Amino acid sequence: MFKQVVEALLNGQFICPTAFPDAFEYLSHATNADKINTFLKPLDRELLNLDGELFYAAYTVVDDSNRAAIRDAFSEVRSQLRPVVEWMDMVMTALGQDMPIRARDEIRLHQLLQAIEHEPSLSEQLNRLTQLTLFKTNRPGLNEQLAWVLQKLEQAGYLVRPNPQASVYIATGKINYLHGLIAFLNDAESLDLDQHAAGNNDGEQQELFL
Structure with missing residues (x-):
């Protein structure tokens, strides 16, 4: 082991x-x-x-031997931050939860889909999600869009599906890592996600993520 x-x-x-x-x-x-x-x-x-x-x-140390790896890791997390946060916001609204998703929480595709189908604003939010890079797809139906989003979250390590034949997903500890990262950034500075996504001044920020 x-x-x-x-x-x-x-x-x-x-x-x-x-x-x-x-x-x-x-x-x-x-x-x-x-x-x-x-x-x-x-x-x-x-x-x-x-x-x-x-x-x-x-x-524990940032130097020329690992700077490229840190930059790559930072870029990956940065590209996922906004889409995953917006997805968590949609789930909170759809399921009437007061707290965002944490590790070990269950996401049931059919339960979530039913809530989205009955609320036009959630349907629009899901459609907007599928325009973001992480979740981008041209699939037209809400069922297909939601299944795609959950699949991409599984591939990114935020969800697992214990039974491949079922539509129940479990949040992983990477969700908690994302919460910690957001809290750190909020403490460190006033975060503008769009500005950071477009900006090129990554040098100091990369080191904060690792």
Whole structure:
């Protein structure tokens, strides 16, 4: 298990009980976590635990050897931030929830679709979502659009579908990482998502994400 966990962390995976139950259980034992951390330190990484729901490897040093990798990771997260936040807002409204989605929350496609079909503003919001890069599609029907959005979220690591034959999705710990990232950015500065999406001044911001 040590080898599999190290490889997953170095590949940028977010290890949570939903997406990687065996690896998460392994890291939940302090002895194992210490072994992983000892291995990561010479690679300028450290093992972090977020909210008890998520393990991931963060850079401890930024230099020429890893700057490109950090830039790529920053660009990926930045491109996903607005679409995923808007999707969470749509789900909160559709399901009448007071709190945004967190790790281990269930998303039932048919329940969500029924709410969207009965509210024109939600149908319009879903249509707008499918114009954003992460979710972009020309599929016309609400059912097809929603299934596509959930599929893209699964591919991006925010959701898993325990039973491929069912339409129930579970939020992963990466959702909590996104919440933490938003909170950090809100504390660090007044965030304008559109401005950051269009801007080229990424140097300092990249290092804040890792």
